[in-house]
Amino acid sequence: LVMPLGHAISAWTQLQTGLGALTRIQEILALEPEEDGRPERTGAGPRPGAPLLALEDVSFAYPDGTPVLRGVSFEVAAGSRVALVGPSGAGKSTVLALIEGFYPVGDGAVRWAGTDVRELPRAALRARLGYVEQEAPVLAGTVRDNLLLTRPDATDPELWAVLADVGLTEVVRRSPRGLDVLVGDEGVLLSGGERQRLAIARSLLARPELLLLDEPTASLDARNEGLLRETLAAASADRALLVVAHRLSTVLDSDQIVVLDQGRVVARGTHAELVDSSPLYRELATAQLLV
Numbered sequence: 104l105v106m107p108l109g110h111a112i113s114a115w116t117q118l119q120t121g122l123g124a125l126t127r128i129q130e131i132l133a134l135e136p137e138e139d140g141r142p143e144r145t146g147a148g149p150r151p152g153a154p155l156l157a158l159e160d161v162s163f164a165y166p167d168g169t170p171v172l173r174g175v176s177f178e179v180a181a182g183s184r185v186a187l188v189g190p191s192g193a194g195k196s197t198v199l200a201l202i203e204g205f206y207p208v209g210d211g212a213v214r215w216a217g218t219d220v221r222e223l224p225r226a227a228l229r230a231r232l233g234y235v236e237q238e239a240p241v242l243a244g245t246v247r248d249n250l251l252l253t254r255p256d257a258t259d260p261e262l263w264a265v266l267a268d269v270g271l272t273e274v275v276r277r278s279p280r281g282l283d284v285l286v287g288d289e290g291v292l293l294s295g296g297e298r299q300r301l302a303i304a305r306s307l308l309a310r311p312e313l314l315l316l317d318e319p320t321a322s323l324d325a326r327n328e329g330l331l332r333e334t335l336a337a338a339s340a341d342r343a344l345l346v347v348a349h350r351l352s353t354v355l356d357s358d359q360i361v362v363l364d365q366g367r368v369v370a371r372g373t374h375a376e377l378v379d380s381s382p383l384y385r386e387l388a389t390a391q392l393l394v
């Protein structure tokens with residue numbers, strides 16, 4: 104399985120509409136990791152002093168030759184919140200794709216607790232990472248089906264707790280079927296923001312050490328934007344968070360904001376520091392009426 108979860112889900116839901124799609128997807132998720140040539144390592148746990156995640160001088164070009172990242176370095180400490188911001192096309196989503204192992208790194212290295220990800224079995228990496236894509240995939244099925252995808256053994260109280268973390272309790276409680284309400288035309292219709300938060304809930308249930316989130320580019324209304332902010336705060340309570348942000352308002356309180364421009368890191372710091380030190384960041388913030 105080399106596709107991100109979302110791609111796998113959308114491919115399979117298209118193929119399997121109404122024909123036991125859930126069972127099929129669970130089969131895919133249960134597949135043993137493919138033989139990817141990576142040595143099985145034991146003792147690849149955290150090394151003292153190494154950050155949870157580090158990008159070291161990473162350069163990357165897509166298979167068609169388009170160079171996208173040039174010498175990108177930054178770290179995500181365990182439990183911290185880091186945001187990636189920058190103009191459209193700067194390479195933000197590509198950074199997430201490399202961390203997730205969707206493409207091999209060109210030059211440089213992505214290290215997980217000090218270990219080069221190329222030396223980590225893909226399954227070990229996947230178990231530690233959650234990845235919520237921009238177009239959050241929602242399965243044709245019930246709310247429960249959607250959540251249990253990552254942790255089939257989760258209990259109802261755990262499901263309700265994670266729904267509360269992402270601000271979806273009310274929406275689901277509105278139906279007498281509760282967790283068994285269908286998502287979609289015949290059950291509960293979810294807005295873009297609600298779909299994204301359902302996908303976040305699904306990732307959180309798997310208890311990743313690091314959650315990667317590609318914020319949706321589509322505009323959210325003020326209520327959904329506020330709920331996304333609260334969700335990120337809840338999600339970061341006991342894990343690290345790396346968020347690609349198109350709305351700076353969602354990431355103002357990050358421990359570190361990394362500014363990318365044309366594939367390079369041009370500034371790093373907190374919101375307050377960057378407003379002072381980075382003309383590009385100030386421009387982005389001004390355009391969004393944040394300074």
Ligand code: ATP
Pocket residue numbers: 165166167169171189190191192193194195196197198
């Ligand atoms: P946005 O804010 O618009 O989502 P981004 O900062 O996330 O942009 P990326 O999606 O990482 O930027 O894209 C960076 C560059 O790489 C762009 O020029 C884009 O056209 C190019 N690119 C992205 N995906 C591919 C691909 N699969 N093949 C070739 N080029 C790609």
